[in-house]
Amino acid sequence: LAIHVLNGPNLNLLGRREPGIYGSTTLAEIERDCMARAAELGVALTFRQTNHEGELVDFVQEAGEAGAGVLINAAAYTHSSIALRDAISGSKVTAVEIHLSNVHAREDFRHVSLIAPVCAGVVCGFGAYSYRAGLDALAHLLRGRQS
Ligand code: DQA
Numbered sequence: 436l437a438i439h440v441l442n443g444p445n446l447n448l449l450g451r452r453e454p455g456i457y458g459s460t461t462l463a464e465i466e467r468d469c470m471a472r473a474a475e476l477g478v479a480l481t482f483r484q485t486n487h488e489g490e491l492v493d494f495v496q497e498a499g500e501a502g503a504g505v506l507i508n509a510a511a512y513t514h515s516s517i518a519l520r521d522a523i524s525g526s527k528v529t530a531v532e533i534h535l536s537n538v539h540a541r542e543d544f545r546h547v548s549l550i551a552p553v554c555a556g557v558v559c560g561f562g563a564y565s566y567r568a569g570l571d572a573l574a575h576l577l578r579g580r581q582s
Pocket of ligand 1: 444445446508509510511512513533534535536537538545
């Protein structure tokens with residue numbers, strides 16, 4: 436079972452970026468936690484981050500070609516990127532959308548996700564734990580599809 440964890444713009448700044456909203460955990464710490472959980476789940480995990488929309492599209496296509504599931508925090512591109520949505524639907528990847536913050540409790544423009552309709556489910560509002568919860572949920576989903 437393979438899962439690619441894909442991170443969008445500004446998530447490289449986690450830990451010092453608006454800690455009141457996103458917490459003090461760094462992306463490197465989140466990566467370590469995901470790796471540890473993946474080992475327990477027997478999942479081969481790839482963890483990537485980019486600030487560039489087209490590169491995020493490339494990452495989704497690569498996951499599709501590798502036959503991997505996608506756990507994605509698309510950050511601000513969640514709310515704006517038709518290209519990313521088309522990459523998810525076009526690559527036929529099983530994707531789970533995640534966010535650290537509860538986007539529904541924030542500004543109106545964060546209430547809309549262009550990718551949610553092409554994802555299997557969404558986890559948001561649990562801080563760094565959203566990654567772990569999303570990983571468990573995606574592994575569960577992919578396992579169900581295998582058997
Ligand atoms: C975010 C929420 C987005 O609205 C925002 O643009 C981000 C981070 C989150 O994880 O809470 O960059 O995806």
